Amino acid sequence: MDISRLEQAWNTLVRRHAELRSVFTPDGRQQFLPSDQTVLHVPHTQLDATTAPEAVNQELDTLRDRLSHRVLDPGRWPLFTVEAVTYHQLGQQRTRVGIGLDNIILDGLSMMIVFSELEELYRDPGASLPERELTFRDYRVQVEPSDTQLRADRQYWQERLDSIPPGPQLPTLVDPDTVTQPRFRRWQRRIPAETWKAALQNARHLGLTPAVVLLSSYAEVLGRWSTSSEFSVNVTLFDRQEVHPHIDRILGDFTSLLLVEIRTRPGDTRGVRAIRLRDQLASDLEHRSVSAIWVQRELARRRGAVAGASVVFTSGLGLGTAMSLDPGPGFPDRIWGISQTPQIWLDHQVSQTPDGELVIQWDAVEGLIAAEAIGSMFDEYARLVSAIADPGWADSRPGLPAASASHLAQPASSPQGPVSIRGESSPVAEAGKPRPGVESTVARIWEELLGSTGIDRVADFFGLGGDSLVATRMVARVRAEVGIELSLREFFADPTIAAVAATGMGPHGGQMQAGTEDFEEGEL
Structure with a gap:
């Protein structure tokens, strides 16, 4: 592996993403440093072909032990670590790279983005990456819950404090x-x-x-x-x-x-x-x-x-599905993590x-x-x-x-009544194209979020590839664009365009309809 090329790819990412240049002040504020103050150098230990196998293993164990439980100072850049060891094994030169990322600046999807773009830049240093007009700072400044929502949510949890178990x-x-x-x-x-x-x-x-x-x-x-x-x-x-x-x-x-x-x-x-x-x-x-x-x-x-x-x-x-924490063919295999x-x-x-x-x-x-x-x-x-x-x-x-x-069990009921199971008989809306008005607007929102066209009015949101992360976004857009106060619980009970539209017209019945495709989800 070409470590100088790897270092170049990392520095391109650092210049591209202000979040990789961030530190935290003692009072907890996130600060973004200028790119000319944040040039990454990758420490690289090179062992020649005469190094004994025991010494090689010790060097690799030391790298893992040092990086796996390192606690970074949030006030000092960088809040990630990259180191490499080149060694010889069975007559071949090999490279092991240790990468440590701090969740204070990166969540799971962010890590996937880092590895995906790193791989692309390592393969082609001049690669054109997707445009991005938004930064994490922009997001945090603009996205805040309303005072009304915050009060209501605090009241919800306050009423449950006495019953929440440890x-x-x-x-x-x-x-x-x-x-x-x-x-x-x-x-x-x-x-x-x-x-x-x-x-x-x-x-x-x-x-x-x-x-x-x-x-x-x-x-x-x-x-x-x-x-x-x-x-x-x-x-x-x-x-x-x-x-x-x-x-x-x-x-x-x-x-x-x-x-x-x-x-x-x-x-x-x-x-x-x-x-x-x-x-x-x-x-x-x-x-x-x-x-x-x-x-x-x-x-x-x-x-x-x-x-x-x-x-x-x-x-x-x-x-x-397009990104993963696992590296591509141009990188060493991921062999360990913590x-x-x-x-x-x-x-x-x-x-x-x-x-x-x-x-x-x-x-x-x-x-x-x-x-x-x-x-x-x-x-x-x-x-x-x-x-x-x-x-x-x-x-x-x-x-x-x-x-x-399974042959011993029968469905149980709660004190509030039976727990509804998807698939039981219930009123079913007629299949077909979304009707003009609210259904058509909801269908457009679904098409934009799911990347699908021609969605049937009784098609199952999760069967079309939706997940509850996308469902959360959909509910927010329906509230903003249509004015329907739809809760996630109501939507989970019947995830169809017809049911969403019916919510705005009064009570509606029905259970979830079985989907036809696999689905995934990120947020619960």
């Missing part, structure tokens, strides 16, 4: 407060593409997004190992609001956290649990202008102790490869929870994810093998 009480080896310099270890598994495709079909039949069925399985495992079956999980949201055509080309940290309650009821099937979780998420997402950080501070103030959830769920599904987050015990991450495999990984603090326990939890989770593909998954009950329990 994080899962997992078996720890030591007092978490004694872990002052945490080091993380990763567990990773790949679910075959065919298995994941079948799981998506089962989820779609119930009107569930991929991340909801994964979160439900994650919560099931946590519940088995926690001392309480009621707990909260921090869910990462990727919330780039559709304020500019170039919004998906800029870098920045667009993430926020949502504190999600996990409550189980005896006799619930896995399908019922997932549907209840979906409905809870839909309600919570309507009030996401207030982050989990604010909620946890209020909880600490009210309860006199830190009551946050130390377990995180992050889904990278639906962030884009993430570290302050005050977090366990971080769940999931993504999908271009060929359809599902990649699940857990990063956990070493020495806090026994490695054997984490390993057992992870193996159990991987089995549960694979079991979603089984035809009897929805009717199976936790504690029984998903593949064998």
